[in-house]
Amino acid sequence: MSSPTMADPAPSLPLEIPDKPILSTAEVVSLAEVAVRRAEKFGTLIDTLESGVNKRAADAAESLDRAGFQSKDQQAAADKAAAIARREVVTNSSDARWAHLKELNAAADSLATTAQLWASPVTVLARAGLGTQERSNFQQRLEGSGIVDLRNAALLAVATDNKIMGAAIVAILDRMPARSRPFSARDLADKLVGE
Incomplete structure (x- = not known):
């Protein structure tokens, strides 16, 4: 009987953190x-x-x-x-x-x-409401949602121009396998923040 092996640690990606302020x-x-x-x-x-x-x-x-x-x-x-x-x-x-x-x-x-x-509309949208209670609440409510619920939430986010809700949806989509996503994060970001 072979002993179980430990899983290889996930490779770390280099993160280049800029030291300059964000410009408008x-x-x-x-x-x-x-x-x-x-x-x-x-x-x-x-x-x-x-x-x-x-x-x-x-x-x-x-x-x-x-x-x-x-x-x-x-x-x-x-x-x-x-x-x-x-x-x-x-x-x-x-x-x-x-x-x-x-x-x-x-x-x-x-x-x-x-x-x-x-860099992209998705990058901009993903930062919306980062660290806020509102975004955490949206993510908790939508976590585990099915395709129909996610689509409806996305439609509501676009209709109400709610970027924080959109950011929560993008975070959820990001954790889903690409083939399982009901729509692309890029499409949602294009509608909420534009190019």
Whole structure:
């Protein structure tokens, strides 16, 4: 007789918890506009720095051209001047470039956090009333309900625009095997919170 084996523990899923606050739609639009302006400003800074390097290289080549040096010597002088100028620019502009990048990264982090929280209508609906007594009551009442009761509850939630009831229904649907669900959580979420 073989001894009973312990069941394998359920695999844990990595949960990335964002450290940025949730943004409203208006804040997302505003942050996106600010990020675009910052990116344009950063691009202008890089272009300005690059044009300064190119100008010094062109000046070195032009100086040797006026002195009658061969084109290969002019090119070598231009390359050397560009390398020196680029090192100086990198050293002198490091703080400014990093400041721009930090601003852009902060905006990207806030938008990424918001994107996770608003990833789909189901995600948004699933948060409605989380931790409230009202949602707990709906879930307790609907737990073990049949297909007809769940459909009627979903119709009532949509008709009364009751997102907390809808969230409770989504939680119940989530525990059901996919083939047993009387309707999709996505359909319910689309009707209660939209796209």
